[in-house]
Amino acid sequence: MHGSPPNYLTARTTIRSWLFSTDHKRIALLYFASITFFFLIGGLAAVLIRLELVTPAADLVLPDTYNRLFTMHGVIMVWFFLVPSIPTTLGNFVLPLMLAARDLAFPRLNLASWYFYIAGGALTVLALLLGGVDTGWTFYEPYASAFSNGYVTLAVLGIFLSGFSSILTGLNFIVTTHKLRAPGMTWYRLPLFVWSLYSTSVILVLATPVLAMTLLMLVAERVLGIGIFDPALGGDPLLWQHMFWFYSHPAVYIMVLPAIGIVSELVPAFARKQIFGYKFVAWASVAIAAIGFLVWGHHMFVAGQSLYASLVFSFLSYLVAVPSAIKVFNWVATLHKGWIRFDAPMLYAFGFIGLFTIGGLTGLFLAALAIDVHVTDTYFVVAHFHYIMVGGSVSAFFGGLHYWWPKITGRLYPEGWARAAAILMFFGFNLTFFPQFVLGWLGMPRRYDAYPPEFQIWHVLSSAGASTLAVAYAMPLFYFFWSLVWGARAPANPWGATGLEWLTGSPPPARNFERTPIVVRGPYDYVEGQPRPQAENV
Amino acid sequence: MSEASPAFQYATLSQQREAATLGMWAFLATEVLFFGALIAAYSAYRTAWPAEIAAAARHTRVALGAINTAVLLTSSAFMATAVAAEEADRRRPLVLCLLATAVLGLSFIGIKGYEYWLEYREGLVPALNFDFGRYGGIGELFFLFYFFATGLHAVHLTIGIVMVLVLAARIGAGRPPRPPVLRMVGLYWHFVDIVWIFLFPLIYLPGRTG
Numbered sequence: 001m002h003g004s005p006p007n008y009l010t011a012r013t014t015i016r017s018w019l020f021s022t023d024h025k026r027i028a029l030l031y032f033a034s035i036t037f038f039f040l041i042g043g044l045a046a047v048l049i050r051l052e053l054v055t056p057a058a059d060l061v062l063p064d065t066y067n068r069l070f071t072m073h074g075v076i077m078v079w080f081f082l083v084p085s086i087p088t089t090l091g092n093f094v095l096p097l098m099l100a101a102r103d104l105a106f107p108r109l110n111l112a113s114w115y116f117y118i119a120g121g122a123l124t125v126l127a128l129l130l131g132g133v134d135t136g137w138t139f140y141e142p143y144a145s146a147f148s149n150g151y152v153t154l155a156v157l158g159i160f161l162s163g164f165s166s167i168l169t170g171l172n173f174i175v176t177t178h179k180l181r182a183p184g185m186t187w188y189r190l191p192l193f194v195w196s197l198y199s200t201s202v203i204l205v206l207a208t209p210v211l212a213m214t215l216l217m218l219v220a221e222r223v224l225g226i227g228i229f230d231p232a233l234g235g236d237p238l239l240w241q242h243m244f245w246f247y248s249h250p251a252v253y254i255m256v257l258p259a260i261g262i263v264s265e266l267v268p269a270f271a272r273k274q275i276f277g278y279k280f281v282a283w284a285s286v287a288i289a290a291i292g293f294l295v296w297g298h299h300m301f302v303a304g305q306s307l308y309a310s311l312v313f314s315f316l317s318y319l320v321a322v323p324s325a326i327k328v329f330n331w332v333a334t335l336h337k338g339w340i341r342f343d344a345p346m347l348y349a350f351g352f353i354g355l356f357t358i359g360g361l362t363g364l365f366l367a368a369l370a371i372d373v374h375v376t377d378t379y380f381v382v383a384h385f386h387y388i389m390v391g392g393s394v395s396a397f398f399g400g401l402h403y404w405w406p407k408i409t410g411r412l413y414p415e416g417w418a419r420a421a422a423i424l425m426f427f428g429f430n431l432t433f434f435p436q437f438v439l440g441w442l443g444m445p446r447r448y449d450a451y452p453p454e455f456q457i458w459h460v461l462s463s464a465g466a467s468t469l470a471v472a473y474a475m476p477l478f479y480f481f482w483s484l485v486w487g488a489r490a491p492a493n494p495w496g497a498t499g500l501e502w503l504t505g506s507p508p509p510a511r512n513f514e515r516t517p518i519v520v521r522g523p524y525d526y527v528e529g530q531p532r533p534q535a536e537n538v
Numbered sequence: 539m540s541e542a543s544p545a546f547q548y549a550t551l552s553q554q555r556e557a558a559t560l561g562m563w564a565f566l567a568t569e570v571l572f573f574g575a576l577i578a579a580y581s582a583y584r585t586a587w588p589a590e591i592a593a594a595a596r597h598t599r600v601a602l603g604a605i606n607t608a609v610l611l612t613s614s615a616f617m618a619t620a621v622a623a624e625e626a627d628r629r630r631p632l633v634l635c636l637l638a639t640a641v642l643g644l645s646f647i648g649i650k651g652y653e654y655w656l657e658y659r660e661g662l663v664p665a666l667n668f669d670f671g672r673y674g675g676i677g678e679l680f681f682l683f684y685f686f687a688t689g690l691h692a693v694h695l696t697i698g699i700v701m702v703l704v705l706a707a708r709i710g711a712g713r714p715p716r717p718p719v720l721r722m723v724g725l726y727w728h729f730v731d732i733v734w735i736f737l738f739p740l741i742y743l744p745g746r747t748g
Contacts (some may be wrong), residue, residue, distance in 0.1 A: 103547040105557045171564045180547065205564055209572035217579065217686075224665035226682045227675065228579070234675035239582055243575060304705040511546070 007410065007507040015091075022107035028093035029408075030114050031084060032407035036349065036477075038121060039081040041128075043470065045073035050432075050466040053459045058450040067134035068150065074137025074364040078120050078157050083251060086258035088117070088169055090400045091197045093408060095173060097501035098191050100182035100517045100535070105175040113168035116265035119359050120162030126251030127154035134445060138248070141240035145222040153222055156215045161243045163208045166254075170204030173197055182500065182535070184519030187529060188279065189534065191499050191523040195282040196261025197287035199438035201517055203250045203257075204489050207293070211247035215239070241303055245296035246503035253292040255389055256356075257285055259396030260327055263349045266399055268524040269497040270346035272531070275524045277330045291320050301372045310369055317367035328353060339529035343495070344418035348399030354390055359387030362437065378445075380440025383433045398425070398476065405480065406490030410507040413483040417475060431465025498524055498531045542716070549613065551717075554576070558718040558727075566729050573690070573733050577740065580683045583676070584744065590676035592745025597662060597673070602653050603742040606646050607734065613642035614731040618700075621724045624717075629709060638708035639727065643699040650692055657681075687737055696728045 009023045018026055048069050052060040061069065092110070096103055104110050129135060133150035137141055144152050177198050181190075217228050218240070227233020229240040268275045275281060297305060297313030331353055340346070362384040365371050375381060399422075405413050406497040440446075444455050452457070493502035504513050517535030525532040548554040551562045572724035584591045639659070654663075661669030701723045708715060 101547060105547065106561060107547065167568050171561060171568070174564050175557050175561045178560055179553060205568050206571050209568045210575040213572050213575035213579075217576075220682065220686065224666050226678055228679065228682070234679055236582070236586070239579060243579065246575075372619070516549075 005509065006360070008510045009410070011510045014413040020111070022103070022111050023094050024092050024104050024107065024110060025408075025508065027114055028089050031088040031117070032090060033264050034114075034118060034121065035081050035085050035089065037234060038076050040074035041125070042073050042081055043421065043473065045069045046466065047077070047100040047302050047470065048367065049073060050463040052449055053451075056453045056456050061449070063449055064134060067136075067154075067447070068128075068132035070447055071133045071150075072128050073137050075124065075133070075155060075159070077389075078137055078251070078255075079162055080117075080124065080268075082255040082305070082393055084117060084162075085170075085255075085393070085397050086262065086400065087166075087197060087200055088113075089255075090262065090397070090404060091173065091193075091200075091258060092169075094181070094404060094501055095176060095194060095197055097407075097504065097512055098194055098499055099176065099180055099185060100500045100513055100519070101176060101180035102511045104172045105180055106172050106506065109168050110172055111161075113165040113172070116168070117162050117165035120158045120160070122158070123161060124155050124158030125150035126263045127158065130154070138244060139218060139240075140244075141218070141221075141237045142231065142235070145218060146230050146232065147303075153219055156219055160212055160215050163212045166204045166208045170208075173201040174205065174233050177201075182517055182519050184535070185500075186519075188282070189519055190282075192264035192275065192278070192281055193258075193261035196226070196257045196264065196285045199285040200254055200257045200261075203254050203289050203292065207247045207250040207254075210243060211251075213400050214247065215244040217243075238300070238303060238305065241300050242296070245299045248297040249298045249299065250292045252385070252388065253288055255393045257288060259352065259393040260288075260356075262325070262396045262400035262403075263331060263352050264349060265497075265499070266345050266403060267334050268350070268526070269403070269495055270341045270343060271335050272496065272526050272529040273334055273338040274342070274526055275522075276333035276336075276524075277326070278522065278524070280326050281330050287323040288320060290324070291316060294417065295320060295367075298367050300373070301369055302376045314367050318364065321360060322366055324356075325427060326339050328357055328360075331482035342419075343398045343402075344413075344415060344422050345495075347419055347422035347426075348395050348402065349511075351422065351429075352395045352399065355391030355395060355426075355429065356388050359384060360391055362387065375440050377445055378440035379436040379444045379446055382446050383436035383440060386433045386436075395425065395429075398422070403471050403495070404501075405483070406494045407501060407506050407508070408482060409487075410505075411483045411487035412490050412494065413476075413487060414479050417479045419481075421472050421475040424468060424475070428465050428468030428472045429471075432462050432469055433465070435459070435461040435465070493531075493533075496531045498526070498533050500534050503533055541550045555718040556681070557718075558722060562722040562725050566725065569694075569729060569733075573687075573736075576683070576687055576690070577736065580740065582679050583683070584740075587676045588744075589681075590674065591680050594673055594677040594680035594725070595741065595744040596741050596746070597660070597677075599653055599656065600742045600746065602649055603738055605628070606649050607738050609649070610640050610731050610734050614728055616642065617724050617727045621721055624714075624720050629714075633706050633710045636702050640699050640702045640706065643695055643702070646695060647692060647699070650688065654685075655689050668694060684741055687741065691730065691733055691737060694733070697726050698723070 008023055019031065021027060048061065052066055130151050133152055133155045135148050135150065135152060177194060220226065221228045221230060226236035229235040229237050231237055264275065264281055295313055295317045296316045297309055301310050365385060366375065366381065402413060402418055439455055439458045442455065444451055490506040492504065492506050500517055503517055518537050519534050520536060521532065521534055523534060544551045544554040548557065569643060616635045616638040620632055621637055622640065623632035658667055659665060661667050662677045662681050663685065668678055705715065705723060
């Protein structure tokens, strides 16, 4: 810092300059601190759940408390960690840099989105502090409106408010990608992370308002006592499930598409090789986003939905596997004959590819009408979506965080510790969730605090894995903070990567680039493992 | 202000204008899905209980609804004329068109409020004053959707009226906003109009024929 020109971190240092900053890089860090807080709360609930399940009897917490714990875990992790995680932190930070824009298209809207997120989070945390919600994160009707004695309305309004954050972020990303690309940055020269963020943003803009309206109807029913979804009052509980999953299934792709984008950055950067089938990987993101809107009915195979509807939903769900598999095959093909480096981000990417594949393949089990009847609402489902959301999205989030950490902070993290954490996370994750596939297949239903003794061995294994996972998640917290003070200073391009974000300083100056780069080639140009950056005039 | 340079993140003013316009379209896409969800839920019940919904819908005041449709369509015509007046750089007609737009918007709210009052007196307001003996459970559901949809529409319209009045005041005072702003407010106004074009037949017309 001595003598070096000011960067976005050192330009101004007051608290006010952070809380009212419209700089996308600072807002990314505001979001980063907030989602870390929510990750810890959601994680704490998971710890208590796993502790309760070590013994077959319900002996640690009251059954009602247990219901509130898994609801809190789901609500916090889905809406206040996973949905915003990658887009609002890494996406916010990196998207304008990748386009060589000076900021997002609407910087003040970006700041407003953070305040919506904080306001929504505050309401939801308040609901939890007052006594919590016992409905499960899905708020199934008519339980949520007619019977639940928890603070449903407050929690739901919190989620409603956080939706504005999603919508404004998506809108900002869409306009930025269309209108603020550097000269020469054509659509087919965009990094694949941008394609995936764009696809995610379309879902954010089109699906979130449906959830907003659905939640408003739930509040209306609960407060006014009128039967929109409650059959005793003339409503239809299936309509709730249709409308809830119309958002919540695409929300899975909100969580995993950005992760897919990160892995598409990591694989060519650490294989030091052009991505295999760029256009297929790019359009696969769009295809996943589009088809993802048409598969929500696979959550309702046993709910009394028409069999013909189920057949169509089953077929369309299989269809999502095609673009997903295209991605996996193209990543693997990129590795072929690459100059592979096994740095920590790449270890996370490898972990992602394996876990995402298992999560995706078990998703096909669940898309099959007959098998789904057997495993609906069992631990098989729990394991499946944790493989996608935790094994997939969280692994990629950590991979991206390590990859861009030198750019964000200007410091290098300790590589040895980071590799150890990545490997520990992979084993801890599998130990936690693979036994849950077995449990589900044997018939253990989800959301129960007590179970027959013959399931205990699998639950103990899972809880042991969860402890391992907790250690693996805590490690980066320590060595990242350590690196802020004692880490070596990062060069502009520590990985020898090709994207525009590596052409500016680490950390970047407040306006991102001293002069606007002219883009001359695609994003992953390597000759014999040597990078050729996207622009040369910087 | 009108000759100012673009905000720092844009290279040119035209780039900034295009971005603002695209942002408004993306926002309207969100709004379409927001109202769309409500209309979809309503349509599901209308299909499930056609006779009950039609019986309840006959208690809406179709004449007032039709007058309001005309009022709102006329306001949109004035809004479109205002955008044309801005392009032609004619300040006086521009301000007058904006004022006419706002007055018609306010008239819509007034007529709607009168309707609400009549409905309250008749015992058609769920949760507050609802006469179950005459209208039943599905009737209550219909009127919940009625108040939900028209209420949300009125909130949107009120926001639009405030924006139009602020624009009229600024232009009248010789401090016109940067170019895409009027066009963006216009887009929003037409969107609120179109929502009503869908709500009117869905709410007022079931059960009116045969």
